[in-house]
Amino acid sequence: MTKFFYITTPIFYPNDRLHLGHAYNMIAADVIARYKKSKGYQVYFQTGSDEHGEKIEKKANLLGIAPQELVDKNVLIFQKLWQELGISEHVFYRTSSSIYKEKVQKIFTKLLERGDVYLDKYKGSYCVACEDYISENKIIDNIFCPFCHSQLRTIEETAYFLRVSKYYPNLITYYKENPHFLLPLNIKKELSENFLKNDIRDLCITRRDVKWGVPVPNNKEMVIYVWFEALCNYINSEEGEKYFLVGENNCEIIHVIGKDIARFHGIYWPIILMLLEARLPNRILAHGWILREGGKMSKSKGNVIDPLELLKKYPKDLLRAYFIAKINFLQDGIAEEGLLSVFYQDFFVNNLSNLVSRVNKMIYLYNGGIIPKSKEITNTKLENYYRQCNFGVEEFQKKMDHYELTGAFSQIQVLLNESNKLISDLAPWELAKKGDNLLLNSTLNYLSNGIKIIAFLLNCIIPETSKAILETFNINWKELNWNNLSNFSSLSGIKVKLLEKHLYEPIK
Numbered sequence: 129m130t131k132f133f134y135i136t137t138p139i140f141y142p143n144d145r146l147h148l149g150h151a152y153n154m155i156a157a158d159v160i161a162r163y164k165k166s167k168g169y170q171v172y173f174q175t176g177s178d179e180h181g182e183k184i185e186k187k188a189n190l191l192g193i194a195p196q197e198l199v200d201k202n203v204l205i206f207q208k209l210w211q212e213l214g215i216s217e218h219v220f221y222r223t224s225s226s227i228y229k230e231k232v233q234k235i236f237t238k239l240l241e242r243g244d245v246y247l248d249k250y251k252g253s254y255c256v257a258c259e260d261y262i263s264e265n266k267i268i269d270n271i272f273c274p275f276c277h278s279q280l281r282t283i284e285e286t287a288y289f290l291r292v293s294k295y296y297p298n299l300i301t302y303y304k305e306n307p308h309f310l311l312p313l314n315i316k317k318e319l320s321e322n323f324l325k326n327d328i329r330d331l332c333i334t335r336r337d338v339k340w341g342v343p344v345p346n347n348k349e350m351v352i353y354v355w356f357e358a359l360c361n362y363i364n365s366e367e368g369e370k371y372f373l374v375g376e377n378n379c380e381i382i383h384v385i386g387k388d389i390a391r392f393h394g395i396y397w398p399i400i401l402m403l404l405e406a407r408l409p410n411r412i413l414a415h416g417w418i419l420r421e422g423g424k425m426s427k428s429k430g431n432v433i434d435p436l437e438l439l440k441k442y443p444k445d446l447l448r449a450y451f452i453a454k455i456n457f458l459q460d461g462i463a464e465e466g467l468l469s470v471f472y473q474d475f476f477v478n479n480l481s482n483l484v485s486r487v488n489k490m491i492y493l494y495n496g497g498i499i500p501k502s503k504e505i506t507n508t509k510l511e512n513y514y515r516q517c518n519f520g521v522e523e524f525q526k527k528m529d530h531y532e533l534t535g536a537f538s539q540i541q542v543l544l545n546e547s548n549k550l551i552s553d554l555a556p557w558e559l560a561k562k563g564d565n566l567l568l569n570s571t572l573n574y575l576s577n578g579i580k581i582i583a584f585l586l587n588c589i590i591p592e593t594s595k596a597i598l599e600t601f602n603i604n605w606k607e608l609n610w611n612n613l614s615n616f617s618s619l620s621g622i623k624v625k626l627l628e629k630h631l632y633e634p635i636k
Contacts, residue, residue: 132379142202162588176221181354367609416460445590500569501620
């Protein structure tokens, strides 16, 4: 039976260029999507742009252009970045399309007719930067947003509300019955304490003073609140409707988000799904912030790093590997160009590329470029290496199956270290001098298989590098899979391509 996998990122806000935090989110989701494909899942990967709201309207007015023109222009930059980052096949969903607006209005009308949306008066504080209504007990110094520290605006107007507080007990029960629904666990605890127990209020879901948005049905003076509207993107696509509303039983649904929008996805989104009698996602993975000097990286702080600028200097696989290896998934992490440069030299040049080059040259030097056959031989170091390779393959899958991306990458680093250690311990050049061809050939065979395994595990993380390594060893990467990966007899007799230079050289 075909297994389905539906994974989404947030839809990103196209009021300006994207930064490393957005790139990190997309790369993490892409790594998961690629891994699931390798496991035989039919993967549907959705991302997109959240194109309405006050910030878009203000930025367009400042530039003297229409909001649609602004988002059309910036969306092209987003799509260029995804291409430059090597993001695999995906659907890019835009919320300014007429079909999307109609679907949001249908959802709004359905909830209104059921009494889960109602008209009342809103009076309180609103943060334009966060596009969020702020509870009075959370405001800093009676005027500043607790999340981004922007100055708040006081709003008083007639508005529609979503009756979320009525369903808080249902959500609390769901949390208890599904302890890994929202990860990491500290985020779920924070939402439970700060909102589900101590901030019991309904969600205001319309605005009067914003024109750029989805109009409330039969009330053109209001637009639907950008967060309520944006969350609907997950079920408004054709595949989203199938998996959420029809309820494809053998489909796993994963949302990859940043922790700063965990409240909307961890509280309001599951309640909306409950109201629509739809299924809930299997996991919501809320990753941490990308930090640099000055704290969290964000457009409002002006401390962002443009990934497109970095990609002019470094290969795309550097960003992909750094984010997975050095930023512990679901925790905060630091990204500075200096750290990227050090990681590039350590991992790509000194470790991975150097290992591939050394083994490639030894195969040419000692066996005419042909991977030798491994004979049955009793050697503790080779036996340990074989066990370590098989253990690494198993552990990598366990970590990836539990969305422990950084832990999975650490298994690759262990195999790299073990491969280099095997070279040091057995010293093929000494075996050649002594004429110990039996052990020499077995060593070269084992090292070739170790590199094959490393390259395969790297495929979902740094696909271009993975493919380049396998092609160097004349291994058909399309035929390689989890079932035949640990077969150490499959490479015997293959003529490898001579590497004239390292896969990766130091950047001057």
